[in-house]
C-alpha cells in the first residue's frame with residue numbers, strides 16, 4: 003500500500019516537473035548591476051563641482067533704486083514678478099529685519115507707490131483661512147521674487163507666455179482663480 007502511494011507521488015512529481023518545463027519557465031541567472039561612477043562635476047548643466055557655490059555665475063543687479071525702476075514684464079500669468087529695483091541694503095531678510103514689508107505690505111504700498119502684496123500672501127491656502135496679516139510662509143520674499151540677471155541660457159528655450167486677459171500681464175490674482183478647472 004505504502005509503495006503504491008510512493009509510486010503515485012513520484013509519477014505526480016514527474017508530471018508536474020514536465021509541465022513546469024513545458025511552460026517555458028527558465029532558471030533566472032542573476033545579472034550583475036552595471037556600476038558607472040559619475041563625478042559630481044558631471045551632474046549639473048554647468049558641469050562644475052556641485053558642492054562648491056563659488057562656481058555659480060555672479061549675477062549683476064545694477065538696477066535703479068526702489069521708486070526709480072521700471073516694472074518688468076511678467077514671465078507668465080501669475081508668475082511671481084521679478085524685483086525691478088536694486089536690493090542694496092535690503093538683504094539678507096532676517097526675522098528681525100525685512101524692509102520689503104515697509105513698502106509692499108498693503109497698508110504701506112500706497113505711500114511707497116509700490117505694488118501691494120497680493121491677496122494670496124494674506125491667506126493660508128493650506129488651511130483655507132483668511133489671515134489679517136502676511137502669511138509667515140510668504141515672509142522670505144526673495145525665495146520666490148528675484149532680481150533679473152544676465153547669465154545666459156543654459157538650455158535653449160522657446161517658451162512664450164499666454165495671458166488670458168491683458169490685466170493679467172501686470173497684476174496677479176492667484177487666490178481668485180486657484181480653483182479654476184477643479185470644480
Ligand code: HEC
Pocket residue numbers: 067068069070071072073074083084085086087089092093101102103104105106114115116117143144147172
Ligand atoms: C523703499 C520702498 C521699497 C522697498 C524697501 C522695497 N521695494 Fe519693491 N518696489 C518698490 C517700488 C516703488 C516698486 C515699483 C517699481 C519702482 O518704482 O522702483 C517696487 C517693485 C517691486 C516688485 C515688482 C512688482 C510688480 O508689480 O512687478 C517686486 C516683486 C518687489 N518690488 C519686491 C521687493 C522685495 C522682495 C523687496 C525686499 C528685498 C522690496 N521690493 C523692497 C518699493 C520698495
Ligand code: HEC
Pocket residue numbers: 080081082083102103106107117118119120121122123136139140141142143144145146147172173174175176177
Ligand atoms: C512662496 C513664494 C512667494 C513668496 C515667499 C513671496 N511671494 Fe510674492 N508672489 C508670489 C507669486 C506666485 C505671485 C503671483 C501670484 C499671486 O500670488 O497672486 C506673487 C505676487 C507678488 C506681487 C504682485 C502683486 C500683484 O498685484 O500683481 C508682489 C508685489 C509680491 N508678490 C510681493 C512679495 C513680497 C514683498 C514678499 C515678501 C514679504 C513676497 N511677495 C513673498 C510668490 C511669493
